[in-house]
Amino acid sequence: MDSKKNVMVFIESRSGKIAEVSLELLSAAGRLAQELGGSVEAVAIGHNLAEELKILGHYGCQRVYYTDDERLTHFTSIPYAKTVVKIIKQCQPGIVLFGATTMGRDVAPRVASALKCGLTADCTDLQIGEHKIKDVTYKNTLMQIRPAFGGNIVATIVSPESVPSMATVREGVMKMIAPDTGKTAEIIQETCLLDDDDFLTEVLEVIREEKQVNLKAAQVIVSAGMGAVDPEAIALAKNLAKLLGGELGCSRPVVDSGVLDKDHQVGQTGITVRPNLYIACGISGQIQHRAGMSEAKRIIAINKDPLAPIFGLAHYGIVGDVKDVLGKMIKAYKTKS
Amino acid sequence: MGLRMIVTVKQVPDTHNVSGDAMKEDGTVNRAALPTIFNPEDLNALEEALKIKESTGGTVTCISMGPPNAVDVLKECLYRGADDVILISDRRFAGADTLATSYALKCAIEQVGEYDLILCGRQAIDGDTAQVGPQIAEKLNINQLTCVSAVTAIDEQSITAKRSVEDGYEIVKSRFPVLLTITATANEPRTANAKKVMTYKNIGKEICNTSYDESYMAAEACAVLNHVKEWNVETIGADPIQCGLSGSPTKVKKIQSVVLAGCESKQVTNTDAGVTDLVHELIKENIIG
Ligand SMILES: Cc1cc2nc3c(=O)[nH]c(=O)nc-3n(C[C@H](O)[C@H](O)[C@H](O)COP(=O)(O)OP(=O)(O)OC[C@H]3O[C@@H](n4cnc5c(N)ncnc54)[C@H](O)[C@@H]3O)c2cc1C
Ligand SMILES: Nc1ncnc2c1ncn2[C@@H]1O[C@H](COP(=O)(O)O)[C@@H](O)[C@H]1O
Numbered sequence: 001m002d003s004k005k006n007v008m009v010f011i012e013s014r015s016g017k018i019a020e021v022s023l024e025l026l027s028a029a030g031r032l033a034q035e036l037g038g039s040v041e042a043v044a045i046g047h048n049l050a051e052e053l054k055i056l057g058h059y060g061c062q063r064v065y066y067t068d069d070e071r072l073t074h075f076t077s078i079p080y081a082k083t084v085v086k087i088i089k090q091c092q093p094g095i096v097l098f099g100a101t102t103m104g105r106d107v108a109p110r111v112a113s114a115l116k117c118g119l120t121a122d123c124t125d126l127q128i129g130e131h132k133i134k135d136v137t138y139k140n141t142l143m144q145i146r147p148a149f150g151g152n153i154v155a156t157i158v159s160p161e162s163v164p165s166m167a168t169v170r171e172g173v174m175k176m177i178a179p180d181t182g183k184t185a186e187i188i189q190e191t192c193l194l195d196d197d198d199f200l201t202e203v204l205e206v207i208r209e210e211k212q213v214n215l216k217a218a219q220v221i222v223s224a225g226m227g228a229v230d231p232e233a234i235a236l237a238k239n240l241a242k243l244l245g246g247e248l249g250c251s252r253p254v255v256d257s258g259v260l261d262k263d264h265q266v267g268q269t270g271i272t273v274r275p276n277l278y279i280a281c282g283i284s285g286q287i288q289h290r291a292g293m294s295e296a297k298r299i300i301a302i303n304k305d306p307l308a309p310i311f312g313l314a315h316y317g318i319v320g321d322v323k324d325v326l327g328k329m330i331k332a333y334k335t336k337s
Numbered sequence: 338m339g340l341r342m343i344v345t346v347k348q349v350p351d352t353h354n355v356s357g358d359a360m361k362e363d364g365t366v367n368r369a370a371l372p373t374i375f376n377p378e379d380l381n382a383l384e385e386a387l388k389i390k391e392s393t394g395g396t397v398t399c400i401s402m403g404p405p406n407a408v409d410v411l412k413e414c415l416y417r418g419a420d421d422v423i424l425i426s427d428r429r430f431a432g433a434d435t436l437a438t439s440y441a442l443k444c445a446i447e448q449v450g451e452y453d454l455i456l457c458g459r460q461a462i463d464g465d466t467a468q469v470g471p472q473i474a475e476k477l478n479i480n481q482l483t484c485v486s487a488v489t490a491i492d493e494q495s496i497t498a499k500r501s502v503e504d505g506y507e508i509v510k511s512r513f514p515v516l517l518t519i520t521a522t523a524n525e526p527r528t529a530n531a532k533k534v535m536t537y538k539n540i541g542k543e544i545c546n547t548s549y550d551e552s553y554m555a556a557e558a559c560a561v562l563n564h565v566k567e568w569n570v571e572t573i574g575a576d577p578i579q580c581g582l583s584g585s586p587t588k589v590k591k592i593q594s595v596v597l598a599g600c601e602s603k604q605v606t607n608t609d610a611g612v613t614d615l616v617h618e619l620i621k622e623n624i625i626g
């Protein structure tokens with residue numbers, strides 16, 4: 001079989017748990033591999049992960065190349081990058097995907113540099129297509145689609161002349177498929193060939209901070225923009241979110257101005273969400289914000305400017321003052337019968 | 338002690354303040370309408386280097402690869418206290434992706450010679466890739482610490498830093514040489530020093546107007562050359578095939594303006610009745626409970 005048809009995913013684990021982004025990438029890899037007629041593979045690195053790795057099969061992964069070593073318990077750049085390079089050289093997949101996380105963005109460029117292959121950061125879509133360079137047509141090429149110039153344009157990037165094509169994708173961007181517990185992945189143990197000299201980073205301390213909010217899991221998100229930053233408006237938005245069993249989100253300038261924590265930020269450089277209901281309060285609806293919420297099932301926009309772009313994608317538009325409208329919504333919900 | 342530090346800085350279009358006329362009708366970028374700035378996180382990288390220099394001694398060399406105008410960001414480095422600045426400029430570097438960029442910067446760094454610490458911004462706002470730093474480290478075969486939000490300790494052999502990660506942070510330590518990528522939260526970059534501005538503001542103009550040739554070398558005596566070095570493919574000993582477009586595996590296949598998907602939109606009147614109807618509709622359709 002032609003290994004170039006295979007799609008490989010870098011599996012990220014934090015505190016012994018598989019990161020969601022890796023499962024999302026396996027879901028995307030499944031779609032790409034099906035189109036190519038290849039299989040979905042994974043490269044996993046860590047210590048005592050064998051049990052956890054079983055779930056990769058549920059998401060369509062067929063083979064996991066797993067390197068276990070106590071020294072790999074915590075992520076460090078050189079050991080992880082070298083291990084991924086070794087597995088890629090050995091398996092020769094056509095495509096390799098990484099999460100655009102701090103770990104993925106640390107290891108992927110190092111791997112791409114070592115293999116002298118292309119790497120496209122923060123893709124928002126991945127497709128298979130054709131690319132022509134002079135007289136040569138490259139079939140089955142990965143189309144790496146990403147925002148450019150601050151999100152004002154979308155670029156399609158290809159790297160057909162070097163193998164593999166590599167891309168990073170942010171968490172939440174690819175939809176996770178429903179797990180199939182009947183499916184299993186073959187776990188192939190790889191020997192760790194690293195020297196002690198490869199371990200140049202000493203991890204002195206690891207502090208885990210619980211996220212304050214879990215926007216990705218929320219079914220309802222009430223999101224505050226610069227039109228809703230005063231404490232009273234924020235309190236109302238929070239109040240409504242709580243009433244509806246949802247979470248409080250926000251636009252980037254709200255985070256930049258220190259009103260809410262980064263965990264609340266929706267958008268291109270924040271979190272991509274797909275809730276049942278998204279209520280945009282005092283948000284103008286710039287491209288970079290839309291990138292993170294346009295796939296919500298229902299969108300309500302509240303804005304005092306009738307021409308605000310957000311109304312272009314809202315299912316329901318309410319022109320008015322945020323505090324006024326939120327007050328009415330809270331009242332209406334409390335008195336529902 | 339005296340740490341030898343190198344900071345990579347990039348001049349970028351100000352993509353965070355894209356105005357209407359920055360985008361052409363066909364959806365491509367009108368670069369001429371975008372002002373250029375010092376890449377924000379590179380200012381943080383420079384600040385971190387200057388702070389280390391102040392606390393432990395050492396030298397700070399700034400390198401930028403770009404068109405002749407990129408000398409502007411190097412002058413900004415001098416205004417803030419850099420000791421030496423180098424512009425890597427050559428038509429053959431044009432069209433470089435991150436792999437070709439990191440290759441050229443790696444060659445330039447080797448040309449500088451000995452170093453202990455390389456500082457890059459975490460990412461450049463024109464591409465937001467955050468790839469060049471780690472790729473330089475790989476090419477130099479040295480260690481890297483990315484996403485550094487604070488340098489917590491430094492001694493003659495090693496540096497300790499805080500890395501901010503998704504679910505918290507970690508404190509990591511590495512011996513020199515090592516490359517760090519610095520985030521915006523690491524520090525508050527200083528502004529230009531007025532005295533240094535006076536000293537340096539007129540340098541570099543000549544650089545911009547003069548191409549790198551023999552007559553230019555003859556001007557050795559002028560202050561410009563003491564402060565801005567301009568290097569090309571030959572000076573840094575690079576293989577031209579690995580530079581610029583020919584050294585870049587990634588190609589831009591197409592560029593499109595963003596198509597904003599619209600949808601069927603219902604106008605809700607801002608009255609008690611209007612809002613109540615909306616809430617009831619959402620409950621009926623099981624959108625909310
Ligand atoms: C590379 C890049 C990445 C980015 N990533 C993100 C991202 O991930 N997420 C994100 O959100 N942004 C992002 N941005 C920023 C984005 O471009 C916008 O600047 C931002 O989304 C605007 O936020 P806003 O709508 O809250 O504020 P504004 O654009 O200032 O809009 C405020 C709105 O509130 C309305 N308003 C004011 N007062 C009231 C009131 N009393 N009642 C009702 N309405 C009122 C106004 O009419 C206006 O429409 C990014 C930008 C760049 C360049
Ligand atoms: N042309 C360049 N000249 C100097 N430094 C650069 C250049 N391109 C990238 N860098 C450095 O690499 C970092 C990451 O860039 P990027 O990978 O483009 O996001 C930047 O913050 C700079 O420190």
